[in-house]
Amino acid sequence: MSTSMKWLRFAAAAGAMAVASSAAFAQEKELVFGLHCDRTGATQTVGVFLCPGYHDYISLVNSKGGVEGYKVRVLEIDNEYKVPPAMEAHERFKKEGAVLTSLYGTPHTMALTKKLEEDKILGTAPGFGTAAAADGKRFPYVFPIAASYWSQAAGAIAFIKKELGDLKGKKIGYLYYDNPAGKEPLVIFEDLAKSEGFELRTFAVPAPGVEMGAQVLDITGRFKPDFVVTHLFGRSPSVSVKELKGKGYPLSKVISFVWGASEADIKAAGGYELANGYNTIQFAGVGPDFQVIKDINAMYQAQGKGVPSAQEVSVFYNRGVVIAALHVEAARNAVKAKGGAKPSSEDVRRGMESIKGFTLGGMVPPMEVTPQDHEGGGWVQVWTVKDGKLTKNGDWFQAYRSVIQKHLAAVN
Amino acid sequence: MLHRESGVFKTSYAADMALYPLPIARWTVAAFIVLFAVILPLALHDYYLSIINLSLIAVVGALGLNILVGYTGQISVGHAAFMSVGAYTAANLAVRFDLPFWITLPAGGLMAALIGAIVGIPSLRIKGLYLAIATLAGQLIIEWVINHTPAISGGAQASIQVPRPALMGHQIRTQGQLYFFLLFFAALAIVATLNLVRSRIGRAFVAIRDQDIAAEIIGINIYRYKLLAFAISSFYAGVCGVLYTYYLGIANYEQFQIGVSIDYLAMIIIGGLGSVLGSILGAVFVTMLPIMIRLIMEPLAGLFFTAGELSSVVASTRLVLFGALIIFFLVVEPEGLNRLWRNIRNYFRTWPFSY
Numbered sequence: 042m043s044t045s046m047k048w049l050r051f052a053a054a055a056g057a058m059a060v061a062s063s064a065a066f067a068q069e070k071e072l073v074f075g076l077h078c079d080r081t082g083a084t085q086t087v088g089v090f091l092c093p094g095y096h097d098y099i100s101l102v103n104s105k106g107g108v109e110g111y112k113v114r115v116l117e118i119d120n121e122y123k124v125p126p127a128m129e130a131h132e133r134f135k136k137e138g139a140v141l142t143s144l145y146g147t148p149h150t151m152a153l154t155k156k157l158e159e160d161k162i163l164g165t166a167p168g169f170g171t172a173a174a175a176d177g178k179r180f181p182y183v184f185p186i187a188a189s190y191w192s193q194a195a196g197a198i199a200f201i202k203k204e205l206g207d208l209k210g211k212k213i214g215y216l217y218y219d220n221p222a223g224k225e226p227l228v229i230f231e232d233l234a235k236s237e238g239f240e241l242r243t244f245a246v247p248a249p250g251v252e253m254g255a256q257v258l259d260i261t262g263r264f265k266p267d268f269v270v271t272h273l274f275g276r277s278p279s280v281s282v283k284e285l286k287g288k289g290y291p292l293s294k295v296i297s298f299v300w301g302a303s304e305a306d307i308k309a310a311g312g313y314e315l316a317n318g319y320n321t322i323q324f325a326g327v328g329p330d331f332q333v334i335k336d337i338n339a340m341y342q343a344q345g346k347g348v349p350s351a352q353e354v355s356v357f358y359n360r361g362v363v364i365a366a367l368h369v370e371a372a373r374n375a376v377k378a379k380g381g382a383k384p385s386s387e388d389v390r391r392g393m394e395s396i397k398g399f400t401l402g403g404m405v406p407p408m409e410v411t412p413q414d415h416e417g418g419g420w421v422q423v424w425t426v427k428d429g430k431l432t433k434n435g436d437w438f439q440a441y442r443s444v445i446q447k448h449l450a451a452v453n
Numbered sequence: 454m455l456h457r458e459s460g461v462f463k464t465s466y467a468a469d470m471a472l473y474p475l476p477i478a479r480w481t482v483a484a485f486i487v488l489f490a491v492i493l494p495l496a497l498h499d500y501y502l503s504i505i506n507l508s509l510i511a512v513v514g515a516l517g518l519n520i521l522v523g524y525t526g527q528i529s530v531g532h533a534a535f536m537s538v539g540a541y542t543a544a545n546l547a548v549r550f551d552l553p554f555w556i557t558l559p560a561g562g563l564m565a566a567l568i569g570a571i572v573g574i575p576s577l578r579i580k581g582l583y584l585a586i587a588t589l590a591g592q593l594i595i596e597w598v599i600n601h602t603p604a605i606s607g608g609a610q611a612s613i614q615v616p617r618p619a620l621m622g623h624q625i626r627t628q629g630q631l632y633f634f635l636l637f638f639a640a641l642a643i644v645a646t647l648n649l650v651r652s653r654i655g656r657a658f659v660a661i662r663d664q665d666i667a668a669e670i671i672g673i674n675i676y677r678y679k680l681l682a683f684a685i686s687s688f689y690a691g692v693c694g695v696l697y698t699y700y701l702g703i704a705n706y707e708q709f710q711i712g713v714s715i716d717y718l719a720m721i722i723i724g725g726l727g728s729v730l731g732s733i734l735g736a737v738f739v740t741m742l743p744i745m746i747r748l749i750m751e752p753l754a755g756l757f758f759t760a761g762e763l764s765s766v767v768a769s770t771r772l773v774l775f776g777a778l779i780i781f782f783l784v785v786e787p788e789g790l791n792r793l794w795r796n797i798r799n800y801f802r803t804w805p806f807s808y
Binding site: 076080093096099100114115117119123124126128132133136147148152154159171173219220224225227228 | 498499500503504507511600609610611612614626628700701702703705706707708712713740743744747759760761763764765767768769771772
């Protein structure tokens, strides 16, 4: 047999294997989840920890027999935080028959809102995207399933009120990244400033957000607020902690939104010692003290592997786990509703809209997703840097729901 | 394009400048039209069409930038901002005045051309890297203005949802329908550019690029032509932005940030400065190659890694491979893919009797 014939045979065999494996993938008892992720782009500081959390939870579910007998296959596409790759990813998910997708990034959520609706595939946007998407009637296929920036703003003010006693005549500074996401909560702050009687001043940090000496000096030197709310992304939260500390502002009077709230930010700012007292808003439980995390670690230990390294930033890792858990729960509801038959993406949407009383041992807020409320109630928890780690500071809470509802209604 | 020209002799300037230098090229072009207009949409799944759609949008933008950078020799890092001008103009017109795409599309282009000409004013006095910084300022100013002007951006989220384009009462919404929509405008842009660069204007642009003082001495009004280059280039950018807006169904300024300008510069440098084919090849290369690398790597890496590890491996390896391939192609041929193609063609010109 000539060499070329050998190669030909080899190629044919490889081709047959590829066909066989792809056929094996397309089996009946399988659900496909599409995961948008950013492991290499502008926000890779989040993606490299969040996405492993998602995969690990799905592996855990699969190792226990899957969702009501259905194995879950996660198709992840890295979008580098750019919109065209996210569009491509969505089409790929659609082609592979994904029943739901996990969006990542505000611009991408915006860009895909219409596509999701046309293709009737739901997308979850926890902690980003537009706050108005909480309105399930207006955005039927986008699910924030976590506190929006509006709910986080309300939560921050409620926390400050608890700390300071009364807000009348108090001064609150808002230090934010100057982009649509940073400006979104402004309406809630302004509204609450009126009703609660505090004075609000805003300090915008222009992109890329690593230079805020002037703004912080303005806060600590001139405005001298009783509390500061920060809403920053990427590298800038650590800069804000360092600058505020450096100018002598007490970090116990600072509360950060969800994307400036991870262990990585605290370490980059100079460690727990320096950041002692820093308050953070969370939409998922923090740390390894949850049964599900222990289960994941036990699963890896049984396979002879170590604890996943991504757990070192548990804030993002746990968020990945929570997002995966809510996805699985939606799929479970859908399979149950169909009596065990394979659900369509429409069924999974209805499954997502019936999530209730699912807490994963306190890691997930006691949310209730309904066809009207895709946010699930806007629950948040505050975790504070104390004794060298993030410590839970009070239980899950909702704040100023009537104000949020009023603004949601006003969008229409 | 693909043919040998032996036996074809030109006897007039008109014949030498013709779009089809050889009679047989008409058939090649016809074959390409059949391939893109009939065979591809019939043969390909919507997913693959969606990748082509992204490339078609990029082709329009890259052609525009190449007119400015490649043909006229003026550096611009504000291309994405001009796209956003087109995008928001069209979105506002489409939403507030309920205008159809065949009005909003040229309107977006014209508005971008106007703003582009204004941003291009510094080019009358400064060149090279200094001009690059001036256009960078243009990019940042336009971004800031859109972000802080609710009248343009439509509120705090700085995004405007636009209805799908409609043609004679039919909405263009599936990837297949959008493919024809985008193909039409990409083809129009290609033909327009081919004609532009062989016209008086195109020659003036090239003269300014090669030696602006000499161009001025032979009677080219360089102020006028430099601004015209900015305006035409920005018109393309604006149209690209409008196409993108209709493709996504939303105008959002975060899709047109500085990184996108850099991406487009990369496209024309990889493809080949000062060539139409280069712009197309570059746009296709930068848009499709990362996707192709992933599609090839997924089954390969799947043999060695679990699903969770796979994503991380593919994401990082893809970035490395993509970068390595850019370096490879630029080292092999610094003048870009267009030149590479011409070298291959010239080699086969006399093959197999190359003596």
